[in-house]
Amino acid sequence: MTDTYGRKITYLRLSVTERCNLRCRYCMPEDGICKKRHEEMLTQEETVSAIRAAAALGISKLRITGGEPLIKPNIIDLCAQAASVDGIREVCVTTNGTLLPKLAKPLREAGVSRLNISLDTLDPEKFRYITRVGNLSDALAGLEAALDCGYDRIKLNAVLIGGFNDDEIPVLAELTRRYPLDVRFIELMPMYDSGDFGPEAFLPCTVAAERLPGLEVMEPDGSVAKLYRLPGAQGNIGLISPVSAHFCAECNRIRVTADGKVKPCLHSSDEISLKGLDEDGMRETLRRAILSKPRWHGELSYRERSRAGRNMNQIGG
Ligand code: SAM
Numbered sequence: 148m149t150d151t152y153g154r155k156i157t158y159l160r161l162s163v164t165e166r167c168n169l170r171c172r173y174c175m176p177e178d179g180i181c182k183k184r185h186e187e188m189l190t191q192e193e194t195v196s197a198i199r200a201a202a203a204l205g206i207s208k209l210r211i212t213g214g215e216p217l218i219k220p221n222i223i224d225l226c227a228q229a230a231s232v233d234g235i236r237e238v239c240v241t242t243n244g245t246l247l248p249k250l251a252k253p254l255r256e257a258g259v260s261r262l263n264i265s266l267d268t269l270d271p272e273k274f275r276y277i278t279r280v281g282n283l284s285d286a287l288a289g290l291e292a293a294l295d296c297g298y299d300r301i302k303l304n305a306v307l308i309g310g311f312n313d314d315e316i317p318v319l320a321e322l323t324r325r326y327p328l329d330v331r332f333i334e335l336m337p338m339y340d341s342g343d344f345g346p347e348a349f350l351p352c353t354v355a356a357e358r359l360p361g362l363e364v365m366e367p368d369g370s371v372a373k374l375y376r377l378p379g380a381q382g383n384i385g386l387i388s389p390v391s392a393h394f395c396a397e398c399n400r401i402r403v404t405a406d407g408k409v410k411p412c413l414h415s416s417d418e419i420s421l422k423g424l425d426e427d428g429m430r431e432t433l434r435r436a437i438l439s440k441p442r443w444h445g446e447l448s449y450r451e452r453s454r455a456g457r458n459m460n461q462i463g464g
């Protein structure tokens with residue numbers, strides 16, 4: 148359906164858990180999360196009803212996210228059910244990749260067509276630092292497993308953090324020559340509790356283009372990334388700039404959190420609950436949420452932090 152600003156809403160980002168096996172500094176606090184009661188979260192049945200209700204309103208692309216979606220014991224079954232909903236043409240998963248060695252193949256068989264893998268650094272010590280607990284080797288093994296499984300073009304997402312990984316822009320970009328994948332640099336968003344990053348950490352992602360001489364401009368692919376390519380590369384370089392040049396005018400998405408809150412806008416605290424509703428009720432609630440989507444998310448900067456009222460692990464990115 149179309150919202151009040153003429154934007155066609157076709158994309159649902161569905162978070163299936165707030166929990167994660169990593170603790171990225173920009174995403175969640177060190178001591179994890181304040182665990183919600185099981186009864187507060189959407190059940191699998193409610194989650195599938197929410198997908199059906201969204202599809203009835205014209206949602207055709209679904210992204211499953213989290214927290215880390217692959218820690219959910221029922222993730223394969225959930226993806227298979229999602230992929231069989233009428234009207235859902237694409238089921239994508241966003242993951243930190245560490246559990247892909249076991250799950251890349253079953254996810255593909257369940258009908259997931261695309262994977263976005265988050266990877267901010269190729270340095271094992273920096274990986275441990277930024278994730279607080281993770282091993283780079285697990286993420287790289289996950290990437291290799293995904294490449295072996297015949298997914299459509301895999302996207303590797305790196306949050307660009309000044310003073311942390313801006314020196315790795317060229318090595319991360321080089322992955323597009325070595326593998327058939329896209330590497331996308333995403334600006335760090337100032338969330339409620341997203342670590343103690345100083346102003347220097349918040350770089351506009353145009354910096355990535357400046358550090359990659361010879362980039363060719365590519366045609367847009369319908370995503371929010373500006374696309375480029377290194378000469379001779381197999382995949383694109385994408386720049387995603389939610390902070391320095393917001394793309395709200397083209398926003399085609401809504402979000403549903405693991406506890407069943409529809410978020411019409413990532414950076415607004417407005418939420419409407421789906422918990423406990425039947426499918427008709429969910430459809431009407433989703434319709435109301437789409438009609439209440441704001442025109443834009445307001446200023447975002449080091450000083451003007453997101454008004455989302457949640458950290459990213461509780462929204463899904
Ligand atoms: N655990 C999965 C993962 O890491 O891909 C899915 C959930 S994670 C919240 C989704 C995306 O949000 C990841 O690519 C992560 O890097 C990004 N993210 C989290 N916090 C962010 C922030 N403060 N600014 C920009 N991106 C952020």
Ligand code: SF4
Nearest residue numbers: 167170171174214243
């Ligand atoms: Fe977990 Fe993803 Fe957040 Fe990192 S970015 S803590 S992997 S949810």
